[in-house]
Amino acid sequence: MTDKAPKxxxxxxxxxxxxxxxxxxxxxxxRDVPVVELFLWLYRLFYSKTLGLTVILLFALYAFIxxxxxxxxxEVLADPRAKETFLKARRPALGRMTTxxxxxxxxxxxxxxxxxxxxxxxxxxxxxxxxxxxxxxVKREKEPxxxxxxxxxxxxxxxxxxxxxxxxxxxxEATREALRKARWxxxxxxxxxxxxxxxxxxxxxxxxxxxxxxxxxxxLGAFVVSSTWGVEEDLTVPVGSSVEIGxxxxxxxxxxxxxxxxxxxxQPMDYVSDLSILSGETExxxxxxxxxxxxxxxxxxxxxxxxxxSADVTIADADGNVLAKRSVPLRWQTPKKTEVYGRADLPDGxxxxxFLPASGQAVSKIAPGTAVFGLAPDGYxxxxxxxxxxxxxxxxxxxxxVTFERERQYTGLTLxxxxxxxxxxxxxxxxxxxxxxxxLMPYRRLWARVEPDEKGTGSVIRLGSVSxxxxxxxxxxxxxVGRIESAVGSQDDPEDPxxxxxxxxxxxxxxxxxx
Numbered sequence: 001m002t003d004k005a006p007k008x009x010x011x012x013x014x015x016x017x018x019x020x021x022x023x024x025x026x027x028x029x030x031r032d033v034p035v036v037e038l039f040l041w042l043y044r045l046f047y048s049k050t051l052g053l054t055v056i057l058l059f060a061l062y063a064f065i066x067x068x069x070x071x072x073x074x075e076v077l078a079d080p081r082a083k084e085t086f087l088k089a090r091r092p093a094l095g096r097m098t099t100x101x102x103x104x105x106x107x108x109x110x111x112x113x114x115x116x117x118x119x120x121x122x123x124x125x126x127x128x129x130x131x132x133x134x135x136x137x138v139k140r141e142k143e144p145x146x147x148x149x150x151x152x153x154x155x156x157x158x159x160x161x162x163x164x165x166x167x168x169x170x171x172x173e174a175t176r177e178a179l180r181k182a183r184w185x186x187x188x189x190x191x192x193x194x195x196x197x198x199x200x201x202x203x204x205x206x207x208x209x210x211x212x213x214x215x216x217x218x219x220l221g222a223f224v225v226s227s228t229w230g231v232e233e234d235l236t237v238p239v240g241s242s243v244e245i246g247x248x249x250x251x252x253x254x255x256x257x258x259x260x261x262x263x264x265x266x267q268p269m270d271y272v273s274d275l276s277i278l279s280g281e282t283e284x285x286x287x288x289x290x291x292x293x294x295x296x297x298x299x300x301x302x303x304x305x306x307x308x309x310s311a312d313v314t315i316a317d318a319d320g321n322v323l324a325k326r327s328v329p330l331r332w333q334t335p336k337k338t339e340v341y342g343r344a345d346l347p348d349g350x351x352x353x354x355f356l357p358a359s360g361q362a363v364s365k366i367a368p369g370t371a372v373f374g375l376a377p378d379g380y381x382x383x384x385x386x387x388x389x390x391x392x393x394x395x396x397x398x399x400x401x402v403t404f405e406r407e408r409q410y411t412g413l414t415l416x417x418x419x420x421x422x423x424x425x426x427x428x429x430x431x432x433x434x435x436x437x438x439x440l441m442p443y444r445r446l447w448a449r450v451e452p453d454e455k456g457t458g459s460v461i462r463l464g465s466v467s468x469x470x471x472x473x474x475x476x477x478x479x480x481v482g483r484i485e486s487a488v489g490s491q492d493d494p495e496d497p498x499x500x501x502x503x504x505x506x507x508x509x510x511x512x513x514x515x
Contacts, residue, residue, distance in 0.1 A: 137207075144445070147198075165458045309408070316400070371388070373395045
């Protein structure tokens, strides 16, 4: 007898028909699977502890490098000559490494592509960890684990036995009311509601973790905004003259006066600049500026940073045409610190250097009241020709004549604008709120089980909690035991004279949703 395969339920016959029945519809679904899998893979990657630790270490490394190496401002990086001067100053100490460090962006760490990548990865890791954590936080509030095995009450870290003269039902109700009066949320045990109940406090305190994580992301964002769009540059303003603030403000700052005072021992006591903010020729603000008292205008702040001497010079060409008439701040010192000098950049790329004796330096080769002028073909080389000139006299440098008018003071200011400040304030507020919720409203859980006593005339209330070792909770637990004892009118069980005793570390597995 020959066995025959049964026919399909639809009555179709043959391999073609079978293929039509069993072949899946792949018209659109399968193309989405790789995208979903890629998203899930990225999600798992970003909330992994390995990636989080790695990017934190990279962030710390960038911060260390940024504090170790001199950092160029955005204004220096935007000016090829200024950048080359900056790198030239680094080469004596760093040698050939200077070019490599510059290529890696380590002279402007906090605006480098590598730093932006690390910050982005860190922010994504924090967001992914928070998203991964949220369902657990919601579950502990909406679906807490209300049932535990009876042996849990023998191994719990915090446990107590409260004898009651009442029956199981009355004792359970008394326990429920005592917990409610103590502002605990009480939920019946879904498996044994006649004997057991679950209670917790601050089940929604997980929002503190979410707020703190959001604050960390905002802090990173504020850091990037400040580094990318913030302004921090030095302004040197000779007393009695003004310089433009720039940055599209249309404003300039004028130094009306500068005063420095010292103690009897010669220690600096106070630096004060009397500044005016001008819009065209109109004064729109005026203030005395000290180190810790900046002048604020239009989102910018001017801080007192330094002071020194400047030289008023007039530079003319061979035909007598004035190329520049300015006060040159002498912001730098020679290697021996016996002279101070500054530079005046000319439209044709040449640079005039101005040298004066440093204050209090009697060993300078330049006589008081005399200036030395040097001409450099460009901003990258040392002066090629030099000549001295007394106040009111003129020095000839190739086809240029430089007249030394006089000396005057200048005040050094730092111009700052930090657009990340509002974000940082918001992040700080969120962080304080989140941390306060987390530490002042900790999540607490407790289970209760009521059993008939051995005599059959009353009952025993057993309490247990898996809270971490915590002196504050230990007192709270003891207070709850006292409340329940008062509610049922019990006396301490002679077999357990200290019902609030902290149990030893449990070797048995406890509920896993500690939160």
